[in-house]
Amino acid sequence: MQLNIEQLRNETPGTQSVIHFNNAGCSLPTKETIDVITEYLQIEAVIGGYELKEKYQSILDQFYKEAAQLINASEEEIALTANASDSFNKAIYAIPFQEGDIVLASEVEYGNSYLNFLKLKEEKGIEIQIIPSDEHGNVLLGKLEAMISPQVKLIAITHIPTNSGLITDAESIGAIAKKHNILYILDACQSVGHIPVDVEKIQCDFLTATSRKYLRGPRGLGFLYVKKEVLKKLKPMSLDMVTAHWENADSYQLDLNIKMFEQWEKPYALVLGFSKAIAYLNQLGIENTWKRIQELSSYLRDNLKKIEGVTVRDIGTNQCGIVTFNIGDIPPEDVVKALLQNKINTSVSARFSTVLDMDKRGLSAVNRASLQYYNTKEEIDVFVEFIKIAATQIPEYQ
Ligand SMILES: Cc1ncc(COP(=O)(O)O)c(C=O)c1O
Structure with missing residues (x-):
């Protein structure tokens, strides 16, 4: 077209x-995105926030459908978050790292990601190893494969870095991660909405995205994709009453589904705008x-x-x-x-x-x-x- x-x-x-x-x-x-946000706020102000949310539930849920369609995932694999860093942190702190576990990261990792790996190093004793790249900045796939050992728990790759035009070959890295059964997180903050991103082809277990950049949504939102089969291996870094159920003074139950990465309270006007922005792109x-x-x-x-x-x-x-x-x-x-x-x-x-x-x-x-x-x-x-x-x-x- x-x-x-x-x-x-x-x-x-x-x-x-x-x-x-x-x-x-x-x-x-787009004007359409701005309009749905401001209209929602106007109605919210006169009929009540909780009351409007009830009425709009099915429209708000469209967000998951649009986001899933864009990256070829299912709606049960998408969590709404505050931004890409929030998505990234929620994902990595849910991985049960143990002392001596190794994270293989690319040379173009974003500050937030690397800072949190340093924190995990300090607190849990993980080791960070950097995957070398060639003179053009492309990850050396042979070197990556040679670095794999039983201690490697996670491969972390930035699809498009913040500071250059590079597009990393996320699919070839995914094939290696899959072959060795290693968890794979893709920082797709700059790539979702910018280039075609297909989680089935890439074979990543986690993918992080933000609303305000190439997706053209409002500021202050993002999403996290987690592959369904991986959810049962994770423990969320904090609990929220969406999926954690308080039973009594000593216990709670946790539903291990994607909603464990969400907060109960959300900026619904912005969610509508985010949904509209992705729908617009899906249409184009x-x-x-x-x-x-x-x-x-x-x-x-x-x-x-x-x-x-x-x-x-x-x-x-x-x-x-x-x-x-x-x-x-x-x-x-x-x-x-x-x-x-x-x-x-x-x-x-x-x-x-x-x-x-x-x-x-x-x-x-x-x-x-x-x-x-x-x-x-x-x-x-x-x-x-x-x-x-x-x-x-x-x-x-x-
Ligand atoms: C490659 C990359 N990853 C992650 C982020 C963090 O995104 P956010 O500000 O939505 O948390 C950015 C922001 O510029 C980025 O460029």
């Missing part, structure tokens, strides 16, 4: 006022939106590479809509500020988010322009012209 970009932009009010290249930070929502078709993002990001990378003084920083042989670069020694924050004054939204990806990869490449921060399917070549042309002008100022920064 050919996307009607003009129509999609008309359905997204923000595209009329800014050039939004910060989609890996937070994408612009992720294959179509991904094709458009690929075209736009190749165009941007090719144009940036032509500018003297600009270094494109993306690793990976298979690349996505996140485009990273530096302009000589100009501090990336200065570039973002100057772009913002011209109504162009971009961001900085700093060392602290991906310490291992940034240190390996000797980088302290990069500029990040992350494209969504609603962006246009005309917007890229404006952006590139601006970067050309910025590049003329490199000598002043030396």
Whole structure:
């Protein structure tokens, strides 16, 4: 299906006022998404929060159907969470780690993931081992397989990192995890809604996603996928009255289903918005939106590479809509500020988010322009012209 970009932009009010290249930070929502949220809040205010939720239950439950459809899972495998980090933490703290267990992690792990592995190291005595990657940033599959031992309890992979265009070959890693019967968690925070993600093909046991980025949902929500067969091996890090039943002064019962990762209290207006945003994408078709993002990001990378003084920083042989670069020694924050004054939204990806990869490449921060399917070549042309002008100022920064 050919996307009607003009129509999609008309359905997204923000595209009329800014050039939004910060989609890996937070994408612009559609008017439809904003409307369902505000309408729900308006009705809630006049008829009562609990009362409205009862009425809307079946509509709210659509969220699970839409999320499951997008990643080829079942509704009983999706938990609504606060964000991707919340999903990740809920998953890893539910794994019954023991002293000496090994976690194999990729070089591009996100700060939250790695910090919590360090905490598990400190508290439970697990060991973290980093899977090496080749000169392009691709995980070395042979090396990964050679690292597998009976102590390896978990393989943790970031599908698309926050600081580069890399797409990790999650499927090949999944085949190895499956072959050796090792738990596999995929941080798909930047990939769900951005590229096609199919949990059956990837064979992951856990997958984490967030609402506000490529899914174009509201801030403050995310989801966690857990494969049904894995649930019985887990113990949630904390209990909530959704699945834990208080029996008496000394005991409780726990239902081992996906709801054990949820909280009873939820921001229902936002859940509706999140559901609407995923439904919108399911209708457009992720294959179509991904094709458009690929075209736009190749165009941007090719144009940036032509500018003297600009270094494109993306690793990976298979690349996505996140485009990273530096302009000589100009501090990336200065570039973002100057772009913002011209109504162009971009961001900085700093060392602290991906310490291992940034240190390996000797980088302290990069500029990040992350494209969504609603962006246009005309917007890229404006952006590139601006970067050309910025590049003329490199000598002043030396
Ligand atoms: C690769 C990656 N993983 C995880 C996260 C954390 O997502 P959230 O802020 O929704 O917890 C981010 C956020 O930028 C990310 O880029």
